[in-house]
Amino acid sequence: MLEMTDVSKTYPGGNVALRNINVRIEQGEFVFIVGPSGAGKSTFIKLLFREVLPTSGTIRLNDVDILNLTAKEVPYLRRQLGIIFQDYRLLPDRTVYDNVAFAMQVIEAPYRKIKRRVMNVLDLVGLRRRAYSKPNELSGGEQQRIAIARAIVNSPSLVIADEPTGNLDPETSMEIMEIFQEINNTGTTIIMATHDKEIVDSMGKRVIAIEHGEIVRDELNGVYGYESEQ
């Protein structure tokens, strides 16, 4: 489903973020990207949804060369992806329901379909009863669940999460991971950059470690492998 070949990224100014990355990720995998701060994890994640373009190399997603897309085609690439950030990126002036429905409105889904689907997804993340609250009335964990609901509402084939538990306590983090596991169980691929040792060690998934812009480790049933930073 995802294939990166010889991908390198040097930022203007000469800062080398990634060097010769070669990765293959199959449909349905659950992959953690780990590594020290500044190792290139974020750049790796951003390459996937074309926020950042590599300096060289190719990236194929579902057999499409995403580097050859025109600016007009990029939105259609992103519709196949669900993106989750550490800071949730919710709209504070809208209800939980609207925040999730928003993702369907912008791709011009029919109204009836939106209502049914949003409620289903809110069920999945356990927020159906909070549908008409505003995000700031909810806890951090609940806010991240809204973001997850928004990311999966359009049934993406790949969910990309950049430090989704970075702002959450360990217990809440585990709850969030259960939701990710459930999403993964439906066949959705998940790629998650994280600093959270507990999570990585307890989930027993594939782990790709990046240091100084290079892949130094890629193991199935991997562990975090660094001292916990907390």
Added chain:
Amino acid sequence: MSLSSKEYFIRETGKSIKRNGIMSFASVSTVAVSLLVLGLFLLMYLNTDNLAKYLEGQVEMTVYLEDTATGEEVAEMREKLKKMEGVVQVTEVTKAMAMERFKNRLGDQATLLKALGKDNPFPFSFEVQVDRPERIKALVSQVEHWPKVETAKFGQEVVEHLFALTKVMRIGGAVLIVFLCFATLFIIINTIRLTVFARRREVVIMKYVGATDWFIRWPFLLEGMTLGLGGAIIACAVVDLIYVSLSGRLHTTFAFFPVLPSWPTLLYADIFILACGTLIGALGSYLSLKKFLRV
């Protein structure tokens, strides 16, 4: 674009204008003021242009004949003049008519003419109207050499000055209108930039969930167009009021001044202002969004 999307755009536009109440009010007012200046200038320009054309249209040459010219020669000359290129109208002024005019001009002092006795020193003349002032010079030098023509004259200096003046006004007017359009555009760009800035999170999220640029743009375009149109409507109302009252007053003070009538002049001006406001609003939104859409 589906129906629900259209509803969505309109709802978003309304919400945004309300949410940015003070800013929206401020930008409608600034647009109104600058379109007001634009509109008033446009009317001033149209009127000067009209005046210039009117004065240009007044341009004529006078051909004075020798007293020895016979009736036949006069008739022949009239036909010849009429056939010349650019000649619009040829009016005969007989010796008697010239005398009459002079008498009228003297008014109370017309008795002075008694000293002339039965003599009429005024020559027979043709007043020749020409379509374009720049033709006159050539016509005059041609006609001067005809037999039985005493002289042919025209107000050369006046015409040339006037011509230079109207040219300056036309160019200057066009430049000023373009300048004011840009100033208005600048104001709209800045206002919409504020609303875009206030909603930049939303724009970024929209990009991440796969909204097309045009989907993101529409509510902002509508907002810009609404603000522009709102300002334009106010400007139209004020411009119309000012013009109607001012042209009425001008008419009574300077009867000779050819003021353009309110109808249909104001209709054209209003259409121009409304179109300008809406277009500038849309263009301003488009331009201020450009930067934010690059995510």
